[in-house]
Amino acid sequence: MSDLAQVKDNIRTFSDDSVLSEDELALIKEVSDSLHRLYAVPCTACRYCCADCPQELDIPFFLASYNEYKTGGEKDLSSWRLARLNALPEEKRPSACIGCGHCTAHCPQGLDVPAYMKEMAVLM
Numbered sequence: 525m526s527d528l529a530q531v532k533d534n535i536r537t538f539s540d541d542s543v544l545s546e547d548e549l550a551l552i553k554e555v556s557d558s559l560h561r562l563y564a565v566p567c568t569a570c571r572y573c574c575a576d577c578p579q580e581l582d583i584p585f586f587l588a589s590y591n592e593y594k595t596g597g598e599k600d601l602s603s604w605r606l607a608r609l610n611a612l613p614e615e616k617r618p619s620a621c622i623g624c625g626h627c628t629a630h631c632p633q634g635l636d637v638p639a640y641m642k643e644m645a646v647l648m
């Protein structure tokens with residue numbers, strides 16, 4: 525909030541304590557489910573996971589590629605999105621993940637990163 529008008533507007537908004545209707549809740553769930561389908565892995569690219577990765581893997585980049593693969597439509601194009609990771613040195617690819625779980629311990633989304641790395645290593 526950057527001025528008094530915005531403060532007043534927010535107070536007005538939150539002064540109404542009526543709960544959402546069943547229809548409104550159903551709509552929110554529908555939108556939420558659609559978003560989850562669209563983004564296969566809800567990684568926000570915050571990079572909290574990166575500092576403690578003993579393999580120094582670019583985890584958010586991998587997960588972005590994984591999402592592109594999952595949501596890319598055409599099969600050939602989708603596969604290419606993961607195949608391009610083969611251009612990385614072997615020790616920097618998803619297959620270099622040792623499954624230590626340090627990344628998951630730092631992830632605010634609680635993502636099972638090692639499982640995605642394992643899946644990507646097979647798909648590539």
Ligand code: SF4
Pocket residue numbers: 576577578579580581583620621622623624625626627628637638641
């Ligand atoms: S589980 Fe894999 S990606 Fe996660 S910190 Fe360990 S080596 Fe890095």
Ligand code: SF4
Pocket residue numbers: 566567568569570571572573574583584587627630631632633634635637
């Ligand atoms: S900590 Fe989690 S959400 Fe953040 S970049 Fe890493 S995997 Fe993505």
